[in-house]
Amino acid sequence: MTENREDERIRAALNRTMSGLKANPYLSRRVIAASEGEVKVKKKLSIAMVMIIVLLLSSVTALALQLSGWKIADYIRNVSEGKVADDFESGFQQDLTLDVEGIRFHVRDAYAAGSKIILVTEASCLENDTTMLLPDRFICDPDVTPARQYIKELAGIDDTITFSEYAKQKGLSILHVLVDAKQKGTYPIVSGDEWIENDTTLVSITSANILEPEDGRVEVEWEVSVIDDSRSAEFGEETTKTLDFYLPVEEVREMIIDVYQTVAAGDIQASLDRVVLMPTRLDTQVELYYHTESMLAAEQLLEYRFVAVDPSSLAFADSGSSSDGPEILGTDDQLVYLHDAWTLGSPTETDALYLQLLPVYTWAKEGTERDQGLPDVPIIKIDISEKD
Amino acid sequence: MNTVVAKGPAITRDEKLEILVDKYQLSLLRVCFTFLHDRNLAEDAVQETFIKVYQNLDAFQGNSSEKTWIFRIAMNACRDMLRGRWFRFVDRRVDLSLLPEQTEQMENGDQEIMEAVMALPVKLREVILLCSFEGLTTYEAAEALGISQQAVSGRLKRAKERLKKELKEIGCDLS
Numbered sequence: 001m002t003e004n005r006e007d008e009r010i011r012a013a014l015n016r017t018m019s020g021l022k023a024n025p026y027l028s029r030r031v032i033a034a035s036e037g038e039v040k041v042k043k044k045l046s047i048a049m050v051m052i053i054v055l056l057l058s059s060v061t062a063l064a065l066q067l068s069g070w071k072i073a074d075y076i077r078n079v080s081e082g083k084v085a086d087d088f089e090s091g092f093q094q095d096l097t098l099d100v101e102g103i104r105f106h107v108r109d110a111y112a113a114g115s116k117i118i119l120v121t122e123a124s125c126l127e128n129d130t131t132m133l134l135p136d137r138f139i140c141d142p143d144v145t146p147a148r149q150y151i152k153e154l155a156g157i158d159d160t161i162t163f164s165e166y167a168k169q170k171g172l173s174i175l176h177v178l179v180d181a182k183q184k185g186t187y188p189i190v191s192g193d194e195w196i197e198n199d200t201t202l203v204s205i206t207s208a209n210i211l212e213p214e215d216g217r218v219e220v221e222w223e224v225s226v227i228d229d230s231r232s233a234e235f236g237e238e239t240t241k242t243l244d245f246y247l248p249v250e251e252v253r254e255m256i257i258d259v260y261q262t263v264a265a266g267d268i269q270a271s272l273d274r275v276v277l278m279p280t281r282l283d284t285q286v287e288l289y290y291h292t293e294s295m296l297a298a299e300q301l302l303e304y305r306f307v308a309v310d311p312s313s314l315a316f317a318d319s320g321s322s323s324d325g326p327e328i329l330g331t332d333d334q335l336v337y338l339h340d341a342w343t344l345g346s347p348t349e350t351d352a353l354y355l356q357l358l359p360v361y362t363w364a365k366e367g368t369e370r371d372q373g374l375p376d377v378p379i380i381k382i383d384i385s386e387k388d
Numbered sequence: 389m390n391t392v393v394a395k396g397p398a399i400t401r402d403e404k405l406e407i408l409v410d411k412y413q414l415s416l417l418r419v420c421f422t423f424l425h426d427r428n429l430a431e432d433a434v435q436e437t438f439i440k441v442y443q444n445l446d447a448f449q450g451n452s453s454e455k456t457w458i459f460r461i462a463m464n465a466c467r468d469m470l471r472g473r474w475f476r477f478v479d480r481r482v483d484l485s486l487l488p489e490q491t492e493q494m495e496n497g498d499q500e501i502m503e504a505v506m507a508l509p510v511k512l513r514e515v516i517l518l519c520s521f522e523g524l525t526t527y528e529a530a531e532a533l534g535i536s537q538q539a540v541s542g543r544l545k546r547a548k549e550r551l552k553k554e555l556k557e558i559g560c561d562l563s
Contacts, residue, residue, distance in 0.1 A: 006548060006562050007520040013501035014521055018421060020488030023413045024431070028406045031438040136542050182534060238509055 098224050098241045102126050103133065103177060105224040108203070110245075112218050113280040114252030117208050119181040119222065124201040132172040133202040134163060135194050136227065142167070142174050150196045170199060176227040179204040184221040184244055207343065213249040220247050252278045252285075261380055263290075265304040265357050268297045270338075272306070275353070275382050284344040286353075291335045298328050298336035304357050307373060308344060311354040311381075314373035317344055351385035405442050408458070413438075416462050419517045422506055423466045427486055433469060437462040452531050459518060460532040467510075500560045504551050512547035519544050 024030075096107040102125060109120040125131045134140045140150065142163035148154035154161070167174050194204045210218050225240040255277040262271050270292045278285040288306050292298050305326060308317035326340040356373040357380075373379075399407075416437060420430035440461045448457060484499060505516055518529040519540070526544065530537040552562050 007523070009562055010501060010505065010516065010520045010551075011523075013495070013498040014418065014422065014505065016490060016492045016494050016498050017484065017502040018418045018487060019490045019492035021414070021417050021421065021427070022488070023410075023417070027413055027435065027438065028402070028409045031405060031409070031435060031442050032402060034435070034439050035442050136539070137546070139538065139542055178539075180535065180539075238511055 096222070096243065096245065098222070098243055099126060100224055100241050101226040101228065101239050103175070103224075103226050105177075105179065107222065110220065110247055111280065112210060112213075112220075112247040112249040114250075114254075114278045114285065115210050116280075116285060117181060117183060117206075117210055117218060117220055117247065118280070118283065119179075119206045119220070121179045121181075121204045121206065121222075121224070122201055123177050123179065123204070123224070129198075129200045130172055132163070132167050132170075132174050132196070132200055133177050134174055134196075135176065135202070135204075136178055137176050140176075150194060150202075151199075152195060172199065177202060178223075178225040178227065178238075178240075179206055180223040180225075181206040182208040182221055183210050184219040210249065217246045217248045220245055250280075252280055254278055255384060257382055257384060259380070259382060263357050263378065263380060265301055266359070268292060268300050268304075270297070270301055270357070272355075272357075272380060277353070277384060285341070286344060287339065287341045289329075289337065289339055291337045293335060295328075295331065295336050298331075298338060301338060302326055302328070303359055305360045306340060306355045306380075307358050309354050309356050309373040309379065311379055314356075314375065316372065317354075351383065353382040353384055355380045355382065401442070401445050404445055405438065408441060408454075409438060412455070412458055415522060416458070419459070419522065420462060420466055421487075422502070422517055422521075423463075423510075423513060424469060425486075425506060427488075429469055433462060433465040436465045440465075453528065455522075456524065456528045456532050459522065459524065460534075463514060463518070463532055497555075497560045500555060500558055501551075501562070504554045507554070508547055508550065512543055512550065515540055515543045516547045516551070520548075 096110075098105045103123055104126050106122045106124075107119060108122045109118075111118045123133050125133075134142060134150070140163070145163055146159060147161050147163050147166040148157075148159050150163075151166075154166075161169075163174065166172075194202060196202055221242055221244050223240060223242045225238050227238050257275045257277070259272045259275055262269060264270075270290050272288065272290045274289040276287040276289075278287075286308070290301075290306075292301055309315065310317065326338050329337040329339045331337065356377045358374060358377060413434060416434045417430055420433040420437075421427055424430050424433060437458065441458055448454075452460070484502060505513060505521075508516060514533055515529055518524045518532055519526060524532065526537050526540045529544075530540045533540065548562075555562055
């Protein structure tokens with residue numbers, strides 16, 4: 001309610017302040033004229049030419065900035081690095097880096113397979129190792145988030161210590177960073193996972209769907225940011241750089257498994273119709289298609305999620321990235337169809353996948369991350385041994 | 389579905405464009421001005437947006453809402469302008485005197501809120517404009533900005549906290 005009031009206040013204030021701005025009655029005509037008169041010429045520059053232009057621009061810019069009293073670092077801040085890598089061979093031990101505000105971002109691996117880009121980025125300080133790098137404060141609040149959520153070694157040893165406490169104990173300072181990757185010019189669903197290695201290295205897996213590969217490859221836009229909360233200048237708080245490069249897209253064999261098994265979610269009955277597995281070198285992409293009998297039931301089902309578990313311990317399977325949750329695909333006269341997608345953190349090498357349909361609301365409400373299924377929820381076994 | 393783009397061939401592309409321009413021009417102009425701090429640039433961004441809309445009317449699949457699609461194009465047009473290297477050589481401080489005289493009665497705090505929104509860092513300003521001002525859901529804003537829904541929620545929260553803090557310092561209340 002408070003949020004609605006705040007939004008309404010912002011909306012009203014902005015509308016009143018800008019009430020003098022008027023629409024241009026000739027805009028449609030101008031747009032049509034501009035579109036019809038425009039001749040599109042697509043130019044592709046060679047890498048050498050790009051580098052020459054970059055160098056020329058840099059020197060001109062440096063001169064101009066010196067004259068205007070600015071520092072070159074101020075200029076570079078927030079300005080795209082531009083395209084410096086044309087073809088980028090996928091695979092481990094890559095050597096693409098971006099340096100932002102004393103932080104080095106390094107592509108540990110980049111991989112495009114099937115309909116997904118997966119980028120593994122490593123971030124660490126360039127000159128000292130006394131800074132702990134964390135994700136965005138609103139994903140990882142140092143005063144609230146238990147350190148074990150990102151430092152795997154702490155699990156079972158100290159489950160409650162927060163990042164602030166942990167950093168204090170270790171004599172580390174904290175800085176927040178963001179990593180993003182997507183197909184350039186598209187608007188994908190981006191998801192990912194992050195963890196901390198050796199206290200000061202943040203590893204991010206970013207996964208984004210590919211809309212249309214071109215000539216068997218995809219142009220990737222890699223964006224990294226450092227957030228300095230102590231700054232308040234307009235461009236100061238979040239310092240961002242981007243780098244574009246191409247990745248070959250590998251074809252992935254889809255394993256389509258028709259399940260058609262009824263499953264209960266509280267009082268709701270649903271049918272898990274189909275599971276599609278797409279194993280890549282890094283993970284297994286999993287898509288689930290299911291349906292129920294009414295829109296009301298479907299909306300209630302959005303509060304549940306199929307989760308892969310170990311059938312004996314009920315521990316969650318090693319998760320990779322996750323989508324934003326299940327979605328309603330559509331409806332016919334009688335049934336409502338739903339879809340969910342996530343990835344398992346490693347390629348599936350077992351003969352079966354074990355799923356539980358678990359209420360997500362429970363663990364979101366408690367503010368804790370559950371890492372185990374529920375003993376009273378049935379397990380669905382998906383045989384994946386001899387499927388194509 | 390309340391969209392123009394999804395309508396069949398009963399109306400021509402030019403007519404579709406006219407309807408869209410009537411429907412969204414003013415909203416886009418206000419969003420682009422708040423984003424870019426410059427009326428002329430905002431008008432350019434709006435025109436650029438509609439040129440791309442017009443050129444892609446037939447290709448629009450309806451996978452997202454018409455409004456999300458159009459604002460996505462507008463946000464990218466604004467971002468492109470921000471990234472233009474010359475942009476850094478121009479004074480982009482918040483200056484409301486660049487706006488034409490208001491035709492609606494201003495209320496206490498309006499100007500301060502406007503200035504505070506315009507002074508937000510770009511990434512926070514984007515989500516405030518799309519979610520709070522334009523009323524897009526976090527899902528739609530995520531689609532429009534090409535980031536995750538979680539990132540939108542996080543930035544929105546951060547933006548509002550910052551706005552409240554800045555406004556409180558000058559004795560202005562957001563609620």
